[in-house]
Amino acid sequence: MESAQRLDHNSELTLLEFPFIIRWREDRCSRCGRCTAVCPTRAIEASVMTQRLVRSEGDTPLPSTVRRVSHVVRQVNDIDRQCVGCGTCSLVCPNMAIMPEYNPNHKFLFHKNRGGVPYARGGRRNDPATSTLDKLKFTRISMLTDPSLDAGRHEFHIRTLMGRNLPAESLPLERSGDLLSLKPNGFIPPVREIFPIRIGGMSIGALSPPMWEGLAMGVAYLNEVENIPVVMCSGEGGLPRRLLKSRYLKYFIPQIASGYFGWDEIIHALPEMIEEPAAIEIKYGQGAKPGDGGLLMAYKVLKLIAKIRGVPMYVDLASPPTHQTKYSIEEAVAKMIQSVSMAWGFRVPVYPKISGTKTALAVLNNLARNPYAAALTIDGEDGATGAAYNVSMDKMGHPIASNLRDCYLELVKQGKQNELPLFAAGGVGKEANLAANAASLILLGASGVDIGKYIMQAAAECYGDERNRCNLCNLGRCPRGITTQDPRLYRRLDADRVAQRVVDVFKSAEMELKKIFAPMGRSTQLPIGMSDGLGVGDQAIAERLSISYVC
């Protein structure tokens, strides 16, 4: 209904509906415009304010009025331009005059579906509560009982095996004299010795060029200078030809997923590869948005991405939740592992990644029977993503701790716990306790963990948190330049500095892992599944994870 009068405030939202409220201090503002120039959502803008003051200046009441019209910085109450609390305004403000403030009473989700479009965003599950991983503690500290080690003085070898690790008696070897040789047609699965914290799959496209290259360079540095063999998964967006052809490829895990983006380039590069990749990850699911596919929004599909992925520019790129050629678990997983293994002559470990789910055991049992399955990665609900519907992120998924634990105990039952490594992901380092979370998962049975969001926060100052701060990854407007393809934004990010921070993070995580493992007397072998080292002050969690309850 059209109003005859100017619409007043009918149907307008108050700022109290919004998740972040801008605190602007007129007394400090110099009206320099820096805040409004950088606001990624244009949530603030310059405006005009009229004030009327009644003054009395004499020694008796003698009123006079003053009118003052001034320019102000105002928060917009348009739901499509809501303040996301990133705080870039306060970053650039020379006078500390502006700052977003979290509004715990917001009612933002009631409104964020204009045009019938559900709210989509980046980031991870918005749940600031302490995760199970962060409730676990290491309660076995040996001083006199076991040989306790000193992280500062003893030598450690924090490594894990990625690949199927056959027991000695199962190796297809025969002995002739003092020599061991491979039996005819024998197959020894490829295994890589790596650092137990990997950088999980984040695609070129989801990440900006300097972010992806910064991570890649940091990984190369860690391997070549620091002797920490960190590997990194490409995510599903291909790899640049230059990397495919370089000697650094051995530190990377190309990911193949239902969109198959960039895979023709990988196959074309096969004859030119001077190194083989660390492994190949087949993505079936993502913990942050189980059952929901990957999606690279059109805003991010610019020239570079179109080239690498082999797609038109400015189109939404869906990586469907299912592979079109997948008909049953038996058949689908086996044929994917076979095909991809063949590309590198069965010399590269190939493993699937699934999202945390109650059905993980079914997948695991399938893999346990498949001699070519190198590992299983399970990605729990606290994982992050560049773009998904809020409902998928907030309400779907399975926590990693019990999912991983169930799988490990199942392997123990089958006697295969040392054979098929499990990698755990999803919320590792959610509250910044990277090494502790990684160690907890290792003690619960993981051979290693993947990180994603953590490295963005630590290496590139990503603003995101569990109160929905920023989370604009899907829109390509990342104010840090991490998840955008807009050169005006990504050129804010220094790839060399990202690499430096990646190095810092892994060096310090390695030291923290030593600090955790040393009192357990472990310096050369990871305490995978050493769950008697764990305790938790929550009876239910203790029971569910079969670890000790401590209080």
Place this chain on the structure above:
Amino acid sequence: MKIAGNIDGKRVSSRELEEKIQAAVDGGAYELEIEAQGQHGIGGRIWPQHAPVKIRARGPIGQRLGAMGMMGTEIVAEYGASDDVGWLNCGAKITVLGDVTNGAHNAGAQGILYVQGSGGARCDTMTKHNPRFEPLQSWYFRDVGDSFAEFKAGGISVVCGVNPRHPENVLGYRPCVGMVGGTVYFRGRTEGYSDKDVQLLELSDQDWEWLRENIEPFLAAIDRLDYLSELTRAAADWRKLIAYTPAEKKQRSGQRLSTWEFRRSHWEPAVGRGGIFGEMIDQPFTLLPFITTGQDRRFKPVWNNEKQLPPCVAVCPSDIPSHRRFQLLRQGKRQEALDLVLQYSPLAATVCGELCPNICMKACSRKTMDRPLDIKGLGRASRDLTPPRPEAATGKKVAVIGAGPAGLSAAWQLMLKGHAVSLYESGDRLGGRLWQSVDKGKVEKDILEEDLTRISASAIEINLNTTVDQKLYQKLRQENDALVIACGAQGKDDRGLAYLGTAVHHKGGKILVNHQGQTNDLQVFAAGDVVSRGLPTHVIGGGRRAALALHALLTDSQYHPESRPTIPYAELKLEYFAFQRGECPTAHGTVTTPLVGPILPREESRPTPESEAQRCISCGFCRDCHICENTCPYDAISRRDLGNGEFEYMVDPARCIGCGFCAGTCPCGIWEMAENI
């Protein structure tokens, strides 16, 4: 005095042996010979009163010989000793004529340890130097085991390296981890010492002097003086390890390969110049600041003058630009302001000033502040206007049938466009049904006459008392390039339109037209009540639109009816116009007036075009107020005079950061922040 560790075949416990030793010393004994049998801690914690207490121990000696030994205690172990010799030594001189096993001098602080053979693992760890006393000395004739001198904080260790068990490494595996003080002198080779903690140096002259001076008593004590010349042959045979200072460590830790250097030395040589994306990205790889100018801005301001319509124009069927008329008034161009209306309507005084319901005023943005502008008054003031000069003759001929408001409007517009217009009216005067309004007293006769006289005086050829019948219609159709039918309301029986025959489609007394007023005969347009009934306001607008569409047809051009969007109120900054109450009555009976700003009028003053021009917000039309120019923090906006009262505001991209302050503070909603692509 002899003390036995075994009496009658029975071992004396460590406690009893200790009690005997302490009792003997308390009794004045100062030379003890002890036959040990594995007793712990022999010879420690003795506080000699007068002379040094000398202890010779033989037999199997237990752990921690001389532990917590004190100054004045001299201990000689005649064979080897086991673990932790001189543990926490506080000054005892301990000579071991054999090997010591693990942990010798662990946590020692003062005193001397002479070892004739080798040391085991973790010797000289955690040693200290208390400045009140001489530094601790540990001498090993052969070599030492692994993890030597860990966390050493003071004292001097000497490893002579004679007949070492491992010639390639006389200091064992990974010595000096965590060492922060003291000195290790050694002779021979070492590898794998903790180079993050200690540095390997040649001996200085002072080191050499100290070593030569102190080695002789050592060799004498262990009965190896015959090695003196070999061990003091040359300072160059020796090396020393000393801890880095905290400042040195800090400086060294900053020396790691930067990732920038890694890019240059490792990464780009392997992947190519510009990194892994180098060949795919055209952008420079330099960093951008958050605040950018020029092409690197995310948004740029665009001076969208008149890109959006003010509400008054948006609702006017004749598109009369009241905002422009007020602008001219503000510029002091009263006559031009009034004359401007004739470009849009030939009947301004009659219709705008009297008959029109002035929907422009109902829409006026100003009404949200106080009251709408008096645009009717502008109509009323539109008397004695100067008729506009028609454009150059086009040579096209158009006949208009009917001289009511629609016909007059169409004929007027076509005439202004330079076409030869002939007007046919069956009655004896122009104006058609406008005269009914005079009869009803809605408009003064002289006002209408003035408007009609101006039309009569124009280049339009007027044929009154001429009824157009079928024959005349066909003649007009043939002789003219186009026709406009504005013959007014007709009966439903269509008889009034019989003259059109089958040439022009009509039904129920209405001619069927498209949205531009064009009939099925593409050269024939229709407007006014014969198309659909309406107020004079609307039929004048309809006549104008049909005329402009027809003009486009005749000149092979395109007619774009006004379609610009109406500016939303939200884009205007009405705050500038906010009024406040006027005088403030006070207790003194005086009245003060506000210091700044418009005042809420107490009584309605008579509006004039000039007063209204000041009140006009100038929606979507730059009122040339210079607010943006003054607001811009970076002096990026400037005004350019184009002459003839025309102007524009421009942005210097080299200065503009795209903050949008111009857009946010523009009273008229002109500046728009556009994606900077």
